[in-house]
Amino acid sequence: MSRRILHIDMDAFFASVETALNPVLRGKPLIVGGSADDARSVVSSASYEARRYGVRSAMPIAQARRLCPEGIFIPCSHGVYGEVSRRIEAILETVTPCIQMASIDEANLDITGSIHLFNNEAALAAHLKKRIEEREHITATVGIAANKMVAKIAANICKPDGYLSIDNGMERAFLAPLSVGVLPGVGPNTRESLEGMGIMMVRQVLETPEPMLANLMGSHGARCLKDAAMGMGSDIIETRQKPKSISRETTFSTDELDWAKIEPVLFRLTEQCAYSLRSEGLETGRVTLKVRYSDFQTKTFTFSLPEPSGLDSALLRALRELIPKGKARRARVRLIGVNLSALSYSQHQMELFDREREEKWERTMRSVDAVRDKLGFGSVGLGSALCTNGNDMRSGRRKKGTDCGK
């Protein structure tokens, strides 16, 4: 069955939230980024008024100041943006439970079964946009298509405060005249390479033999690019996902040569990672130290733990193995970071799952017994469809996502 996927994206999210908090900022060139005392920070979000001056995300704040001297510069308040994001998610949930938050400011919804509640999908989209504007005073852009990728591209090309719907079956025709840069995975580097081959438009990707593309980006990359150009993408909404890695990193305000000063910072980052890890009920099997030196060269050093752990002590032991490797290059350090990967659910968490499973079974059996009391024992059978495998019972948390009854 063909589905309808709605992609919703908040316009200039951080800047919009700041404006909602302080309406005096409305209509002004607003630039959100870094922290108050940080000379090395970059732009996280710029209002559309600031963008007119050429200010863009990821641009150094200092450059933004030169481009837009009359701009209003505000440091990031990530906690606030997270709260607004959760409230927006709650608004989206009034339309369908089948939601995948793709990031703090965008989401995919499977609206296939919800459209009839609003007569048509345009009315559904208008309802969400209106609700968000009323409650949070920020505008959003909506794209609707047969899959997540096309819906997102549709939203991207009609920002801000836009709405664009692509009928099922029209994906290819919609994408053909667009720039290759709209396709996922085509960033500045790949785009330059493609343009070097004369491939400017999505249509030209379709006309180029796959082996030629493979020379540029590998066979897998070429296959993905072809599929994307044809408008093929996933329509599966993954409602809950286990993180693949947890990391913390920081850039020094001035490059640091003294590891006696670097190490305590590193230990604090490690403790922050470990705290996040445990709050997710996870353990890590791999600890990676990241060091960026003053020449911007970045090195990573990895240590695999003998067994998964979520304890600060085990992580710090791993770090002590790695630090000498980072120190080996006698250069000033610009950035340090810690990354935890090879994540798995902790034993404690597994016990919680087991308890949840037991309780689920108890509830199920109470209902089954109640039916049997009324209609006789033979009225309800427990077939193999009822899961007996512990892993499957936990799948709501363990597997990548839920496909919402597809």
Added chain:
DNA sequence: TCTGGGGTCCTAGGACCC
């Protein structure tokens, strides 16, 4: 003006095993 922080996914080379 030098270039953040949080992620995901892919590649490639070497080790190791059969």
Added chain:
DNA sequence: TCTGGGGTCCTAGGACCC
């Protein structure tokens, strides 16, 4: 005395995304 392939795991690096 020379030396096959295939598979998998580990590590490091890089492109890309928000």
